[in-house]
Amino acid sequence: MKRIARSIFQAGYHQLRKIYRLSKGEPLSLSFLSSQTLDEDDVEVAQYWLQNRDAWYSHTPVLEYEKKFAEWNGSSYAFSFMGGRVALSAIIHALALKPGDEVIIPGYTCVVVPNAFHYEGIKTVYCDIELETYGLDAALLEAMINPQTKAIVIHHLYGLVCRDYEKLISVAQRYGLYVIEDCAHSTGATYKGVNVGNLGDVAFFSSEQSKVFTTIQGGIAVTNNPDIAAKIKEYSEKASFPSEERIDSLLHSVLLNYYRFKHPQRWWRGDWAHVTLGHKELVSTTKGEEQGQRPFYYGEKMPAPLASLGINQLNKLDTYNQQRRETAHKWDLWCTQHGYKTPYVVPDSVPVYLRYPVLVEPEKKEHPGWARKEMGVELGLWFVTNVHPADWLVENCPNADLAVRQCINFPGIIS
Ligand SMILES: *Cc1c(COP(=O)(O)O)cnc(C)c1O
Numbered sequence: 001m002k003r004i005a006r007s008i009f010q011a012g013y014h015q016l017r018k019i020y021r022l023s024k025g026e027p028l029s030l031s032f033l034s035s036q037t038l039d040e041d042d043v044e045v046a047q048y049w050l051q052n053r054d055a056w057y058s059h060t061p062v063l064e065y066e067k068k069f070a071e072w073n074g075s076s077y078a079f080s081f082m083g084g085r086v087a088l089s090a091i092i093h094a095l096a097l098k099p100g101d102e103v104i105i106p107g108y109t110c111v112v113v114p115n116a117f118h119y120e121g122i123k124t125v126y127c128d129i130e131l132e133t134y135g136l137d138a139a140l141l142e143a144m145i146n147p148q149t150k151a152i153v154i155h156h157l158y159g160l161v162c163r164d165y166e167k168l169i170s171v172a173q174r175y176g177l178y179v180i181e182d183c184a185h186s187t188g189a190t191y192k193g194v195n196v197g198n199l200g201d202v203a204f205f206s207s208e209q210s211k212v213f214t215t216i217q218g219g220i221a222v223t224n225n226p227d228i229a230a231k232i233k234e235y236s237e238k239a240s241f242p243s244e245e246r247i248d249s250l251l252h253s254v255l256l257n258y259y260r261f262k263h264p265q266r267w268w269r270g271d272w273a274h275v276t277l278g279h280k281e282l283v284s285t286t287k288g289e290e291q292g293q294r295p296f297y298y299g300e301k302m303p304a305p306l307a308s309l310g311i312n313q314l315n316k317l318d319t320y321n322q323q324r325r326e327t328a329h330k331w332d333l334w335c336t337q338h339g340y341k342t343p344y345v346v347p348d349s350v351p352v353y354l355r356y357p358v359l360v361e362p363e364k365k366e367h368p369g370w371a372r373k374e375m376g377v378e379l380g381l382w383f384v385t386n387v388h389p390a391d392w393l394v395e396n397c398p399n400a401d402l403a404v405r406q407c408i409n410f411p412g413i414i415s
Contacts, residue, residue, distance in 0.1 A: 007278050011271035018267060027376040028267045033355060034210045035257035036413035037313055037320050045312050046254035049305035057241055058304045065307035066220070068314055073187075073195045075203075075222035077229035079236050080302035080310065083284075084184045084206030084219035085112035089119070089299060090239075091202050091221055094231035095151060095178050097122050102148040103180075106136045106155055107397030108383060108404070111290055111390040113153065113182065119294050123148070126386070128397040132344035134357065134407070135162025137399070141171050151178035156186035156196050158357045158409060159212065159324070161349035165191055169199055178202070184219075185354040187212040188321045192348045197222050202232075208284055209257055212321070212354050212412075213313040215306040216253045217284060239301040247303055252280035254309065262415055290390045324353040324412035331356040331410050334375070355380045355409035362405045371410075380409030 022028055049056070062080060070078035081087045097103065099121030105113060107126035114124040127144050130137045134157040141152065154168050162168070172179045179200030183189075187205050189196045197203030202225065207218035223229050242250070259273035260266060286295055302310070328343075328351075335342045340358050345351055364370065371379035383404055386394035394400065 003279060004275065007275045011275050014271050015268065021372070024373065026373050029264070030372060031377045031411045031414045032261040033378055033380045033409070033411045035214055035261045036411065036415060037213050037316060038254060038258040038262050039316075040258075042309060042312055043255055043258050045309050046251045046305070049308065050248070050251050053244070056244065056247055056303055056305055061304040061311070062302055062307040065302070065310045065314075068311055069205075069220055070222060072314055072317075073197060073205075073222055075195070075198055076224045076226070077232070078220050078222045079229075079232050080307060081219050081221065081236070081239070082242055082297070082300040082302060083112070083217055084182075084204045084208065084211075085116050086239075086299055086301075087204035087206075087219040087221035088113065088116040088180070088182075090232045090235040091180055091204060091228075092116060092120055092122070093235045094202065094221075094223075094228045095180075096231075097150055100148065101150040102146065103151045103153065104136075104141065104144050104149060105153040106134075106400070107386050107394045108134060108157075108400035109153075109155065109182070109387055110184070110383075111387045111392075112285060114387055115289065115292060115294070118292060119298075125149070126394045126397055126400075128399050129403065130163055131359065131399050131403065133160040133163045133346065134158065134403060135160075135164060136168055138164035138167040138171060141168060145175050145177070149175070149177060151180055153180045153182055154200065155182035155184070156189055158343070159186045159189055159352035159354035159412065160343055160357075161186070161189050161191045161196060161346050161351060163344065163346055165199065165346070180204070184208075184211060186352055188317055189352045190350045191346070198224060201225060202228050207310060207313065209253070210284075212324075212352055213310075213317050214257075215302070215310045215313065216250045216257065217282070218302055218306055218310060236301055239299055241303045242297060242300050246282070246297065247305055249280045249282050251305055252277050253282065256281060285389075292390075320413065321352045325351070327410075327412055327414055328353045328356055330414075331358070334410075353412045355382065355412055357407050357409045359403070359406045360408055365406060365408050368408065371408075375410075377411050377414070380411065382409060383407070
C-alpha cells in the first residue's frame with residue numbers, strides 16, 4: 001500500500017513537471033535511449049509467457065534462439081546467457097584463463113568487463129583508446145604485452161566498428177594472445193561484409209535493455225572455433241536458469257519499459273506503468289557489482305521466455321539497425337551545423353549506431369538538460385567514468401579521460 005501511495009505521488013509530481021517543461025517549450029514525449037526496439041508484439045510475447053509458466057524451463061526455444069543468432073551473425077556457434085557479462089565469464093572459462101594471467105582491456109569500458117576477469121583472479125591492464133571510434137589504440141598495444149598477457153579485449157563502441165580492427169588482431173596473433181571481441185554495442189555492425197564478432201577468437205553480445213536489441217537482460221557468446229565452443233557449452237550445461245521470480249520480473253519489465261520508453265503516449269502511460277509494475281523492475285548492475293562484488297545470480301543462462309523474446313527481437317533487428325543509420329544522418333547534420341566532428345566510419349564498415357557519440361564541451365556533458373529543449377531527446381551520458389559507472393582509478397589513458405569528460409551520445413532511434 002505504502003509503495004503504491006508513494007508511486008502515485010511520484011507520478012503526480014512527474015506529470016506536473018512535464019506540464020512545467022511543456023510551458024518552457026520542451027516536448028511532452030522525449031526520445032529515450034533505452035528499450036527502443038520494444039513494440040506491441042514484444043508485449044504480446046511477454047504476456048504469452050506470463051500465462052504459460054509451465055514451459056519456462058523448456059530447452060526448445062533456447063536452442064532455436066542460439067541457432068538463429070549464430071546464423072544471423074554468420075558465426076558457427078552461439079550460446080545464450082543472462083548477460084553479456086555472463087557470456088564473457090563463459091568465454092574466460094573456455095579460454096582457460098587462470099589466476100595470475102593478464103588481459104589487456106580498453107581504459108574506457110563498462111565495469112562488468114573487468115569484473116568478469118577479477119572474479120577469476122585475472123589481472124586487467126588498461127590500454128588507452130583512440131578518439132575516432134573509441135576503440136583500443138593499436139599503436140599502444142604492443143608495449144603493454146608481457147609474458148603474463150594471455151588475451152586482449154577489443155570493442156566496437158556505440159555501434160562503430162573499431163578503427164584498428166585488423167591491426168589489433170594481427171598484433172595479438174603475433175604474440176599468441178586470444179582476441180575477445182566486446183560486441184555489446186554493435187550487434188549487426190559489419191566490416192568487409194562480415195558481422196563483427198567473427199574476426200577475433202570469440203565474442204560476446206548484449207541484449208540488456210539499453211542495447212541494440214533487448215531481452216531486458218541477456219547476452220550471447222559466439223565463436224567459430226569448435227574447441228572454444230565445446231568449452232562454452234560445458235559452462236552452459238553447468239549453469240542454472242534464473243528463478244521464477246526473476247523471470248516474472250523480467251517479463252513484466254518488457255511491459256514496463258515499453259510503456260515508459262516507447263509507447264506513443266508514454267508521457268502518461270509510463271508513469272501509470274510505474275505505479276502498477278514499478279515493483280517488478282530489476283537493476284542491471286547492482287551497487288555491489290559496481291564495487292566489484294559478484295551478485296548471487298551471476299552465471300545464469302537464458303530461459304525459454306527470454307529466448308523467445310530474443311527471437312522476436314532478432315526478426316526486427318535489421319529493420320531497426322537501418323533506422324539507426326538513418327537517424328545518424330540527422331545527427332551528422334547537427335554536428336556539421338554546430339561545428340562538431342562526426343563519428344569516424346572505418347572504410348568498408350557499416351556501423352549500427354547504438355548511440356551516436358560526439359565530443360562536445362565538458363559543460364554540455366555536465367549539464368545535459370539543453371538536449372531536451374533543443375532536440376527533444378534524452379541525452380546519453382555513457383561513460384561518466386573510465387570503467388562506467390564505477391569510480392576506479394584508471395591511469396595513463398588520456399584519450400579515455402577526455403572522452404569521459406566530453407563524449408555525449410544521442411539516441412540511435414527517435415520515437
Ligand atoms: C553493456 C555492456 C557490457 C555487458 O553487457 P550486459 O549484458 O549488460 O552484461 C559489456 N561491455 C560494454 C561496453 C557494455 O556497454
